[in-house]
Amino acid sequence: MSEWFYIWLALGITWTVLGGFMLLLNRRRIAAERAAREAAGGES
Amino acid sequence: MSTTSVRPAPTPERPRWLLPFGVFAVLFLVATQAAALLMSAPDRDMGHLQKIMYVHVPTAWMAMIAPAVVFVASVLYLWKRQPKHDLLAASAAQVGIVFIGLTLIQGSIWARPTWGIWWIWDPRLTTTAILFLIYAGYLALRAFSEDEDQRARWSAAVGILGFLNVPIVYMSVRWWRTIHQVQSTPDTVDSVYKLGLRLNAFAFLFLFIFLVGMRYYIARLERTRLARIEEKALRGDTVNV
Numbered sequence: 298m299s300e301w302f303y304i305w306l307a308l309g310i311t312w313t314v315l316g317g318f319m320l321l322l323n324r325r326r327i328a329a330e331r332a333a334r335e336a337a338g339g340e341s
Numbered sequence: 342m343s344t345t346s347v348r349p350a351p352t353p354e355r356p357r358w359l360l361p362f363g364v365f366a367v368l369f370l371v372a373t374q375a376a377a378l379l380m381s382a383p384d385r386d387m388g389h390l391q392k393i394m395y396v397h398v399p400t401a402w403m404a405m406i407a408p409a410v411v412f413v414a415s416v417l418y419l420w421k422r423q424p425k426h427d428l429l430a431a432s433a434a435q436v437g438i439v440f441i442g443l444t445l446i447q448g449s450i451w452a453r454p455t456w457g458i459w460w461i462w463d464p465r466l467t468t469t470a471i472l473f474l475i476y477a478g479y480l481a482l483r484a485f486s487e488d489e490d491q492r493a494r495w496s497a498a499v500g501i502l503g504f505l506n507v508p509i510v511y512m513s514v515r516w517w518r519t520i521h522q523v524q525s526t527p528d529t530v531d532s533v534y535k536l537g538l539r540l541n542a543f544a545f546l547f548l549f550i551f552l553v554g555m556r557y558y559i560a561r562l563e564r565t566r567l568a569r570i571e572e573k574a575l576r577g578d579t580v581n582v
Contacts, residue, residue: 318436
């Protein structure tokens with residue numbers, strides 16, 4: 298296979314994994330902020 | 342729900358620098374990756390495959406910096422017994438295992454066209470795979486331990502002992518006969534690649550700081566929520582977990 302196949306495979310996997318991890322963290326942040334507000338019961 | 346008593350604390354504020362810094366880190370990474378991809382000259386031996394260096398080497402550095410953060414935070418926890426150090430260690434471990442896993446995948450992809458194989462039990466590859474298993478074990482330990490104090494103490498012990506593998510990974514290419522080249526640093530690569538490697542290393546470092554910062558903030562929020570729930574349960578209020 299062409300060397301560009303391996304280059305794009307390495308770059309593509311890296312960007313996909315890091316991008317996916319950032320999206321997951323962001324979703325978890327939003328959920329955690331909402332849960333913390335609810336647990337505080339409007340105290341914060 | 343945790344069975345230990347967790348002191349109630351005010352809901353943590355999101356650090357103001359966090360999201361703008363994350364946007365900056367991503368944009369900087371996009372710029373440095375694009376510059377490396379478009380402007381880097383082909384290597385005499387590897388040709389354009391050399392461009393994989395701009396993701397593989399900085400990722401591998403983050404895969405070693407993360408265990409160092411876990412190590413320092415674990416030592417601080419055992420010394421001062423402050424939960425924030427335990428949360429920081431856990432955050433760095435979670436981000437770190439992503440970078441360690443990526444290092445293995447990128448290395449395997451680079452190995453196929455250059456060495457002719459996807460994987461070999463070479464000292465560098467094997468010690469890196471062991472590093473991955475150590476931090477997978479660290480995170481599994483945290484997931485299975487209910488007691489907060491016990492989890493923090495045991496995790497700190499694993500975080501300290503696990504770091505011992507990092508210098509072995511780093512020096513493996515010099516200590517043993519190996520197919521892997523010596524460490525790629527601005528001192529060991531050709532001068533035309535130095536700037537690109539440096540810039541991409543900083544881009545990955547900024548992204549790493551952002552990811553650990555974000556994970557640490559989430560961990561603090563989750564801990565505070567548990568403390569609130571426990572506080573309400575102790576008061577006899579209705580609790581939704």
